[in-house]
Amino acid sequence: xxxxxxxxxxxxxxxxxxxxxxxxxDTDPAAAATGGxxxxxxxxxxxxxxxxxxxxxxxxxxQLADKAIFSRLVGTDATxxxxxxxxxxxxxxxxxxxxxxxxxxxxxxxxxxxLTAQDVVxxxxxxxxxxxxxxxxxxxxxxxAASDTEVVLTAPKPDAAIPGKLTLxxxxxSGVAPDDAAFFTRPVGSGPFTVGxxxxxxxxxxxxxxxxxxxxxxxxxxxIRTIPExxxxxxxxRTGEADVVWGIPDDQLSxxxxxSGLTVESVPSTAVFTMWFNSSILxxxxxxxxxxxxxxxxxxxxxxxxETGKLADAPVAPNVLGHVAQKPVKYDPDAAKKALxxxxxxxxxxxxxxxxxxxxxxxxxxxxxDLAEIGVQVDVxxxxxxxxxxxxxxxxxxxxxxxxxxxxxxxxSNLGRLYPCAAxxxxxxxxxLDSLLADAGAAKDRKERVSLYGKASDIxxxxxxxxxxxxxxxxxxxxxxxxxxxxxxxxLPDFAAVSYAAS
Numbered sequence: 001x002x003x004x005x006x007x008x009x010x011x012x013x014x015x016x017x018x019x020x021x022x023x024x025x026d027t028d029p030a031a032a033a034t035g036g037x038x039x040x041x042x043x044x045x046x047x048x049x050x051x052x053x054x055x056x057x058x059x060x061x062x063q064l065a066d067k068a069i070f071s072r073l074v075g076t077d078a079t080x081x082x083x084x085x086x087x088x089x090x091x092x093x094x095x096x097x098x099x100x101x102x103x104x105x106x107x108x109x110x111x112x113x114x115l116t117a118q119d120v121v122x123x124x125x126x127x128x129x130x131x132x133x134x135x136x137x138x139x140x141x142x143x144x145a146a147s148d149t150e151v152v153l154t155a156p157k158p159d160a161a162i163p164g165k166l167t168l169x170x171x172x173x174s175g176v177a178p179d180d181a182a183f184f185t186r187p188v189g190s191g192p193f194t195v196g197x198x199x200x201x202x203x204x205x206x207x208x209x210x211x212x213x214x215x216x217x218x219x220x221x222x223x224i225r226t227i228p229e230x231x232x233x234x235x236x237x238r239t240g241e242a243d244v245v246w247g248i249p250d251d252q253l254s255x256x257x258x259x260s261g262l263t264v265e266s267v268p269s270t271a272v273f274t275m276w277f278n279s280s281i282l283x284x285x286x287x288x289x290x291x292x293x294x295x296x297x298x299x300x301x302x303x304x305x306x307e308t309g310k311l312a313d314a315p316v317a318p319n320v321l322g323h324v325a326q327k328p329v330k331y332d333p334d335a336a337k338k339a340l341x342x343x344x345x346x347x348x349x350x351x352x353x354x355x356x357x358x359x360x361x362x363x364x365x366x367x368x369x370d371l372a373e374i375g376v377q378v379d380v381x382x383x384x385x386x387x388x389x390x391x392x393x394x395x396x397x398x399x400x401x402x403x404x405x406x407x408x409x410x411x412x413s414n415l416g417r418l419y420p421c422a423a424x425x426x427x428x429x430x431x432x433l434d435s436l437l438a439d440a441g442a443a444k445d446r447k448e449r450v451s452l453y454g455k456a457s458d459i460x461x462x463x464x465x466x467x468x469x470x471x472x473x474x475x476x477x478x479x480x481x482x483x484x485x486x487x488x489x490x491x492l493p494d495f496a497a498v499s500y501a502a503s
Contacts, residue, residue, distance in 0.1 A: 034218045034219075034499060035218075035219070035220050036219055036220060036221075036499070036500050037219065037220060037221040037222070037223065038219050038221070038222045038223070038243050038244065038482075038495060038498060039222075039223045039225065039236075039241065039242045039243050039244075040222065040223065040224045040225065040242065040243065040244045040245075040495075041225055041227045041232075041233040041236045041237060041241075041242035041244070041245045042061065042064070042224045042225060042226045042227065043228075043233070043245075043246065043247040043357065043359065043491075044059075044060045044061040044064075044226070044357065044385065044491075045061050045200075045201040045202075045226045045228070045385050046059075046061035046062060046064070046065050046198075046200065046201070046204050046224065046226065047059065047061065047062070047200050047201050047385060047386055048062055048184065048200065049062065049065050049066065049069065049184040049187055049195070049198065049204075050062070050181075050184045051063075051066045051070060051127075051134070051168075051169075051170035051172070052123070052126050052127040052130050052132055052134065052135075052170075052172075052178075053130060053132050054130065054131075054132040054133070054393075059385075059389070060405065060491055060492070061226075061385075063168070063407065063492055064224070064491075064492050064493075065204055065206075065224070066170045066191075067191070067492055067494060068191050068192060068193040068206050068222070068494075068495060068496070069187060069189040069191045069193055069194065069195060069206070070170035070171060070172060070187075070189040070190060070191050071085050071086045071107070071115075071170070071171055071189070071190040071191055072085045072086065072166065072167060072168075072169055072170055072171065073085060073086050073087040073090070073101050073120065073151075073163075073166045073169065073171070074087055074090065074101075074163050074164075074166045074167055075167050076164075076167050076407070076408065076409055078486055078487075078488065078489065080270075080319060080320075080321075080409030080489075082163055082164065082167070084104075086101075086103050086104060086107060086115070086120070086171060086190075087101040087102060087103060087104070088102055088103065088104045089101075089102045090102070090163055092160070092162075092444075095158045096155075096158040096159060096160045096162070096442070096444055097154065097155045097156070097157055097158045097159065098152060098153070098154050098155070099152070099153045099154075099155075099162045099163070100146070100150060100151075100152050101120075101150065101151050101152075101153070102149060102150050103115075103116075103117060103120070103148075103149045103150065103151070104213075105149060106213055107190055107213050108190065108211050108213060109173055109188045109189065109190050109211070110188050110189055110190065110194045110209045110211050110212075111188045111211075112211055113173065113188075115171065115173075115190050116145075116148045116149075117145035117146070117147060117148050117149060117150060117151045118145050118148075118174055119171055119172070119173055119174050120143070120145070120151045120171050121143050121144060121145045121151060122174040122175070123169070123170070123171045123172050123174075124138075124143040124153075124169065125143070126172075126176065126178055127169065128141075129178050130178045133393075134168055134169065136417045136418075136423055137165040137168070137169075137412070137413055137416075137417050138153075138155075138165065139422065140155065140156040141153060141154065141155045141156070141159075141162075142154050153166075157438070157442055158442040158444070159412075159441050159442060160441065160442065160443060160444045160449065161408075161410050161412030161413070161416065161441050161449075164321075164408040164409065164410035164412060164413065165408060165410070165412060165413050167407065167408045168407065168408060168413065170189075171190065172187065172188070172189065173188050184198075185198055186198070189209075190209075190212070190213070191209065191212065192208070192209055192212045192214065192215075192216070192217040192496035193206035193207060193208060193209055193217060193222065193495075193496070194206070194207055194208075194209045195207075196221065201226060201385075201386075202225070202226055203223065203224065203225050203226065204223070204224045205221060205222075205223050205224075206221065206222040206223075206224070206495075207220065207221050208220055208221070214496075215496070215497075217495070217496045217497075218484070218496075218497065218498065218499035219495065219498060219499060222495045225242070227242075228357065228358055229358060230248075230249065230252075230358065230359055233245050234248070234252060234256070237256075237262070237477060238259065238262075240261075240479070243478060243479040243482060244476070244477075244478040244479070244482070244485065244493070245476070245477050245478070246474055246475065246476040246477070246487070246491060246493070247359060247474060247475070247491065248264075248475040248476070248477055249304070249305075249359065249475075250304065250305050250306050250307045250308055250309070250475070251304075253266070253307060253475055256477045260480070261479065261480055261481075262477050262478065262479065262480055263477065263478055263479075263480045263482075264475065264476070264477045265475070265476050265477075265487050266307060266308050266473045266474065266475040266476070267473060267474055267476070267487045267488075267489055268317070268318070268319060268471070268473050268489060269317065269405065269471075269472045269473060269474045269489045269490060269491065270316075270317050270319060270320055270405045270406040270407060270409060270489050270490050271317060271403050271404060271405040271406075271471075271472040271474070271490070271491070272312050272314075272315065272316060272317050272403075272404055272468055272470065272471055272472065273312070273363070273401070273402075273403055273404075273468070273469045273470040273472060274315070274401070274402050274403070274404040274466055274467075274468060275367075275399055275400065275401050275402075275466050275467040275468070275469065276399070276400045276402075276425075276426040276465065276466035277291070277398070277399055277426065277427075277428075277464065277465065277466055277467075278395055278397055278398050278399070278400070278426060278427045279426060279427035279428040279429075279465065280395060280427030281398055281427065282398065284343050285462075285463045285464055286339055286342075286343050287339075287340060287343050287345055288463070288464035288465075289329070289339070289462075289463075289464040290335075290336040290337075290339035290340045290343070290345075291336070291340075291371065291376065291399075291464075291467070292329050292464050292467040293329055293330065293331065293332050293333075293335060293336040293339070294331075294333050294336035294337070294370060294371055294373075294374050294376065295331070295367050295370045295371065295467065295469070296331045296333075296370055297311060297331070297467075297469040297470065298311055298331065299331075300363065300366045300367070300370075300469070301469065301470050303366075304362055304363055304366070305470065305473075307473065307475070308472065308473035308474065308475050309470045309471070309472065309473065310470065310471045310473070311328070311469070311470065311471075312468045312469060312470050312471045313325040313326055313328065313471075314326050314457050314461070314468070315414070315415060315457050315460050315461065315465075315466075315468050316406055316411050316414050316415065316453075316457070317406065317471050317472070318471060319409065319489065320406045320409055320410065320411055320414070321409060321410045321411060321446070321449065321450065321453075322410065322411025322412070322414075322415065322440070322449065322450055322453030322454075322457075323411070323450075323453075323457075324450060324451075324453060324454025324457055324458075326457060326458060326461040327461075329461075329467075333370070333373060333374050336374055337374040337375065340374070340376070345376075347375045347376065347377070348377075349377070350377040350378065350379040351371075351376065351377065351378050351379065351398040351399055352379050352381055352396075352397050352398045352399070353367070353368065353378050353379065353380050353381065353397070353398065353399040353400075353401065354381040354382075354383055354388060354391060354392070354396075354397040354399070354400055354401070355380075355381070355382060355383070355388070355400075355401040355402075356382070356383050356384065356385045356388035356389075357385070358382070360401060360403070361382065363401075364380055364382075364401060365380065368380050378399075381397075393425075395424075395426075395427055399467075400426070403472060405490045405491060406490070407490035407492060411440070411453045412440070412441050415437060415440075415453060415456055415457070415460070416437050416440065416441050419433060419437065419456070419460060419465065420433070420434045420437055420438075421434055422434075426465060426466065428463070428465045430459060430463070432459065433456055433459045433460070436452055436453075436455050436456040436459070437452075437453075437456050439452050440452035440453045440456060474487065474488075474489065474491055476493075481500050481501045482498055482499070482500060482501075483498070483499050483500065483501055484497040484498045484499055485498050
């Protein structure tokens with residue numbers, strides 16, 4: 001699957017019909033039955049259901065859950081095309097600093113109360129007050145209700161990427177306080193599912209929302225169990241204890257394909273392995289670049305990810321608006337060591353390399369081994385997700401590894417959110433980069449935006465803000481009796497259209 005997403009031409013914003021359900025697979029009613037329970041062996045823990053929380057905007061587990069429980073103004077389909085959810089149409093003002101969203105009528109929350117424009121505005125205000133990771137997409141923005149069915153988002157400067165950024169903005173009822181943890185144990189939402197049971201970090205049980213105003217979910221229940229260890233996830237899949245697993249290493253795929261009861265598929269994702277340097281500690285770009293040059297990423301990828309990995313050529317994936325290929329960093333350990341010596345690098349100091357999730361352990365160990373070959377000492381720190389996130393935001397690391405997705409399919413929510421000086425995400429600050437990112441976000445013309453993001457990527461790449469080893473494919477495996485399951489390029493599959501084959 002190498003086709004690029006058909007993104008909206010922002011110079012002429014289209015008015016789209018609302019579409020809150022993606023359908024795929026077998027559409028013959030006789031081929032599928034409603035009801036039943038689906039069990040998902042999740043890769044990433046769901047620690048919180050609060051989409052506005054300090055980490056809600058960046059936590060893959062939270063995003064997966066919130067897509068099922070809440071609604072958004074705008075979503076994306078599997079190709080990255082913007083589609084309406086709560087919004088039936090949207091359009092910019094004269095210079096894209098003002099955006100108008102017309103809501104679908106008749107939408108209700110799972111408790112039966114109507115969803116109005118004020119709920120949307122109050123959700124936005126709550127997001128901004130908490131100032132979590134998602135709020136960085138809307139710095140200085142305000143939202144007002146023009147009527148019960150229209151909201152207006154106003155930015156301090158033109159921002160053509162607003163609709164794409166809103167694909168990560170979820171609407172909850174008015175009146176939920178920023179610190180209301182109790183609400184999110186059994187939250188009220190407007191999505192296809194409601195919460196039956198939630199134990200943070202362990203299990204989330206979703207039950208069909210009978211008051212959902214879109215196409216009703218076909219399953220009675222979806223159970224998402226966090227199973228951190230790969231072997232346990234695959235065992236659950238093979239024994240039928242789990243119906244869906246993804247994030248499967250390449251060396252396991254052939255064995256799974258030999259199981260007639262499973263369907264296996266790999267899809268290009270919006271993710272790039274991203275290894276930021278803490279530039280407030282590793283201040284010299286020559287040092288950062290030399291460390292990158294010392295790792296044989298091509299060989300590591302060929303060994304560990306021959307099917308789902310590809311040497312990255314930019315900070316964002318090829319299917320993301322704003323991707324522009326950069327010149328590869330050539331593996332040369334001898335040159336790397338000489339450059340570090342010339343820069344006065346302290347070889348006696350251990351670099352703290354932090355990551356979460358056991359699936360990445362072999363990759364991280366291979367990186368540490370290559371660095372050790374030239375005398376760079378690395379303290380590999382595998383952390384629980386909550387600790388990892390806390391330390392990430394506190395810059396309590398020297399090198400940080402993430403599989404960083406761009407579920408908006410737009411570099412504005414990746415480069416534009418994470419790399420400006422004000423973001424304070426990796427210790428790097430460059431006013432020239434800030435200017436390029438601001439201009440890219442404001443540009444209405446798609447080609448101009450891509451060009452500007454390309455120039456920004458060149459700075460990020462040359463200054464080695466991080467190492468960008470690999471564009472990621474996501475391997476999914478699921479019970480062949482399932483109908484309507486569609487692998488998602490951001491690791492956030494939609495379960496509303498899924499059902500079992502009829503007996």
